[in-house]
Amino acid sequence: MKLHKLLIVLFAFSLIFGFTYSASAQEEEPWENYTEEQYLQEKSGYEQTISNLNEEIKALDNEIKALDATLKDKNEKVKKAEDELKSYGDPAAYRKDFEEAEKIINTQKEKSGKTPEEAEKMLAALEKSPFKCTGDYATRIAKMKKELEAWKTPKVATNEYTVVKGDCLWKISDKFYKEPKAWFAIWEKNKEGVKAAPPKIPKTIKNPNLIYPGQVLVIPALTDAEKKAAVEKTKKYKNKWHKKRKVVKQEATEEKKDAKKEEKKDVKKEEKKDTKKEEKKDVKKDEKKKDEKKKDEKKDVKKDEKKDEKKK
Numbered sequence: 001m002k003l004h005k006l007l008i009v010l011f012a013f014s015l016i017f018g019f020t021y022s023a024s025a026q027e028e029e030p031w032e033n034y035t036e037e038q039y040l041q042e043k044s045g046y047e048q049t050i051s052n053l054n055e056e057i058k059a060l061d062n063e064i065k066a067l068d069a070t071l072k073d074k075n076e077k078v079k080k081a082e083d084e085l086k087s088y089g090d091p092a093a094y095r096k097d098f099e100e101a102e103k104i105i106n107t108q109k110e111k112s113g114k115t116p117e118e119a120e121k122m123l124a125a126l127e128k129s130p131f132k133c134t135g136d137y138a139t140r141i142a143k144m145k146k147e148l149e150a151w152k153t154p155k156v157a158t159n160e161y162t163v164v165k166g167d168c169l170w171k172i173s174d175k176f177y178k179e180p181k182a183w184f185a186i187w188e189k190n191k192e193g194v195k196a197a198p199p200k201i202p203k204t205i206k207n208p209n210l211i212y213p214g215q216v217l218v219i220p221a222l223t224d225a226e227k228k229a230a231v232e233k234t235k236k237y238k239n240k241w242h243k244k245r246k247v248v249k250q251e252a253t254e255e256k257k258d259a260k261k262e263e264k265k266d267v268k269k270e271e272k273k274d275t276k277k278e279e280k281k282d283v284k285k286d287e288k289k290k291d292e293k294k295k296d297e298k299k300d301v302k303k304d305e306k307k308d309e310k311k312k
Contacts, residue, residue: 088129088130088131089129089131091131091134094126094129094131097122097125097126098126098137098140100122101119101122101123101126101144102140102144104119104122105119105122105123105144105147105148105151106143106144106147109147109151116148116151116152119148119151120148120152123141123144123145123148126141127141146225149223149224149225150223150225159176159218159219160195160216160217160218160219161175161176161216161217161219162214162215162216162217163211163212163213163214163215163216163217164213165213167211167213168183168209168211169183169186169187169208169211170183172186172217172219173185173186176219177222177227179227179231181230181231181234181235182222182227182230182231182234183208183230183234184208184230184231184233184234184237185220185222185226185227185230185233186217186219186220187205187208188230188233189217189218189219189220190204190205190215190217190218191204191205191206191208192204194215194216194217194218195216195217195218196215196216197212197214197215197216198214201213201214201215202215203215208237
């Protein structure tokens, strides 16, 4: 607004100066040479200039209002961002709490005097902060979660087990892990070599479906996470095995189909041969009949000739 007022003042000053100059010029010039038409034309020009300047001032006022509104909006956004940043807390304090929790969970565990539940609460608090998305905090949090899971679920003691008649890896897994589908872990541990085996009994388990009485198996210790991984491996193995069976069945089916096709071809060949034989027999019969007819005709001709001779 101050700028507008300054412009108006300058314009008014220019008008006064122009008018004064014009008046002084007119004083120098004789009035009789200054016509009414010239006066009206000059006046109209000044009025049009004033009108144009007023329009420009209105446009500038509108632009200033728009800029003021934009400025206000930007200032509000800056304030909101500053308030949100303050709500995040102190990054230095977050780093301190993070390193303390990391030390307890990754290295000290029981030595720290904390329980797994207390450590879990510390980790949950760290995960709620937006600072977890900065730096390498996310990767370190993932590692802490694994360590915490292992801390909360102690490993089952490693055992040995001697296979008896009627055993299978499924039953043994259920006995030790309360999860029959985790048998893959036992097979993986023993397939290249069991702990011990009687004479003439295989010392390896190449096929998980074939274990023998007397084999001494090593039962590995598993956490809950490792047990879940073993179950997943079991599922993958079973899917792969079923696919192989399907392929074998398909191949066997294809072989049967091919064999049936060959049989059909052979039958058709035999049928064709028989048909040809029958056709040949029929041809021979027809030829015999023709020969017999010819013979009969000759006989009749001879009989007729003899009759004719007797008549003569």
